[in-house]
Amino acid sequence: MTGASKHPARRPEPRPLPRPMSRPAPPRPVRTTVPGSPVGSGMPAGNPGAPLDTEKLFAARLHAVKVRPYLASALFALHVVEDRSVPTMAVDTHWRCYVSPGFVARTPLEDLAGVWVHEVSHLLRDHHGRGERYAREHEEDGPGERSEMGVPRAEGWGRLRRNVAADFEINDDIYGDGLPVPAGAVLPSLLALPDGLLMEEYLRRAPMSGLAADLAWLDCGSGADGQERPWELGPGGAGGLTRLQRDAVRFRVAEGIKGRPGDAPQGWRRWADEAFHPPQPWRQLLGAAVRSAAGAPGLGEDHSYRRPSRRSASVPGALLPSLRRMPPRVCVVIDTSGSVSDAELGSALLEVAAISRAVGGRRDLVSVISCDAAAGIAVPLCRAENIELVGGGGTDLRSGFARALRSRPRPDVIVALTDGQTPWPSTAPPCRTVVGLFPRPARAVNEDDPDYLPDAPPSWARVVTID
């Protein structure tokens, strides 16, 4: 741990900075002690350090637990390490929480509670894993990283960017309701970005170069961006959690939120839903569903006795099957009622066309039916490069299914693209069905019929949610 050499001596002058906490850090004490000296003991000369006020720190944690009971196990699982080289509070990937005694002393207790929640959110939301993945995919912090002018970025710039983006993701939804918003928290609005995005989306959308100088002091540790700091204890140090233990804590928190969804705000509920079952790319899922429907026994490529196998010559008297390809007929029923947007329909339709071509369906075997309350006729895709989708009223997909099944020759696969706000056929159609579902938020009551609930897609259909 050679903390001194790594940190720049030049620090920004104190000024009204945007920050996640109450006050910017004072000039960071540069450690002059021998590397490896025990943390917290033997204070460096010239550091006016008071001992860590553990009572205040733990009272703040208690405050956090009281207002965010569902985060309790995660907050309690953090291992506190007193460290004077940390600007404020920081976490590492092993769930240790590094605390600067000076920061605790000058921060109001209720703001400190917010910092606890902020730091544990980095860990729960796996910002280090996601940050590392992002850096790997975009080659940040590598030798290839250049600015627009071809000049290498300053050291640590990529890490700072990831830290800021992670803070954006956290800060826009953890405060309020018992946790005061610190004055000048690092919020997406600083860069005129919308709230509620993910870290990766913030990274993709904004260069953040304007913020870099102002926020150079911001450091939530490797738990926020995946890059180890000199002052961290590393995997071998005391009090760290293994990957499995970390996952177990995150899992318990997620289950707790899912078990009592009323207590947690929307952002945390979404996290709990996706923490261990991240949404998969719908294109691949839809593709797999259509392919598997089209390739199921009896369809697509399979063995058949219609023509004997060439191997039959070696087994005289036996009839062996041969490999035959029977391209499936795919009929796409499209919900063109007013509630489905053109963009949604366009992207999903293109996808279905591409998939069905890929499974060997010739273009003339893919047909399209547009359907609102009544169904149109089936238009072969080859004639309809720009299919005109008609409709716009209410929805009744049953007519679309009926129309698809009446068409001759009968389709092998029906793909229905809809927002699901429709009645469904009461019995399974005699062919494979894939439903591409445009997600809709849980709806407010229908004024005409307060009890109306749209039916969920039936169990005989394979449902892929299209985002």
Added chain:
Amino acid sequence: MTSTTLLLAPTGITPLSSPSEAADTDTQLAVADDLLTLLRTTTTEPRPDEQLEALTLAVAADLPVLIWGEPGIGKTAALTQLAASLDLPLTTVIASVHEPSDFSGLPIVGDDPAVQGVPMAPPQWAVELVRAGRGLLFLDELSTATPAVQAALLRVVLERRVGALQLPAGVRIVAAANPRASAADGWELSPPLANRFVHLYWVHDREVVVRGLGGVWPRAELPRLVPARLPEAVAFARRAVCGFLKARPTLIHRLPTTETRRGGAWPSPRSWEAALTLLAFGTAACVSREVLALLVRGAVGDGPGFELLAHLDRMDLPDPETLLADPAAAELPERGDLRQATLEAVVAAVGARPERARWEAGWAVLVRALGTGAPDLLVVPATALAALRRDDWEVPTAVERLVGVVALARRADRSVARVAAAGGAASATGTHR
């Protein structure tokens, strides 16, 4: 180690044109051989490999394993190492280049089929496996085989029958498939089939690949079953799975419903039995929790697997009755969340059988906890324990040492109240969504 790869190999090599050219080519080939020998001279270094440990244990437990992994990720290399370490001959069958009859048996028409029937002759590899009596059968590239071939193969996997031939018990079966997203013509397992496999997801380690290409490949220390631990391992696995399923009966059987989970592991009595077997094997081999996690999640799915592992964590916690019996010597877990769970279990145990002596012992445990860890953990258990007091019970003197905890709780309460009082401003900013 014998390794037989069954491929439809091209027959014969085109002869060379003239003798002089041939001689020249021979020397060139010799040089090329030297170069190849140099390239293939690599060393190994010991390196822990969790996925290989998990694979070894599952194969040792005689459960069919399905390895999911992108093409070219080193599944075959892992299998080769596994076969070498288990000292089993490896037979690789690439499913996609075979026909259904290669697995269900080739019909041989005799003189009088109506009398003798048509025997289904097994292929050579199956005959050799039976003759050897043991071996590792690797069914590669399941995902690109046609449905009819897969249907025939599943009988091999599940019933160990190839045509009329029954594979001996010493044969272990491992299959490999590409993930649905990268498979060219998306085969997927139906839920009943997925339920019979232990699913392992193979990923590559960047460091291993870079070091390996540099000439040093990892050599995993494979887990060995410790004979002395067998009874203990079985008892542990039974206690863990039964205790868990008693607490979460809804997880005994749960068909996968969402598209994302299709084709993967899901919980059923059969897969719980597999999980129990794997737990026992893992315990007897003293593997890490990470390896156990891979195995359990591969058998019953991610969610139930995680819950079982969390349950194992709880099983590791000290027994509340032991703590109550001797509070002064109580060993409490270091980690805050586990410590709090332990203390809550102690309070719950007192609440279940409230007696004055036990209640006082409960306070003693709390005082002990105060001396060895963070004080904020104690607030909830102390409040709960205080609520259990009967009128004629006097507060033990040791409780005075918990005054600091009460002050801490008050301080946090005041802070929460301050924020609530100033709450109008905070909620007006619209951050609470």
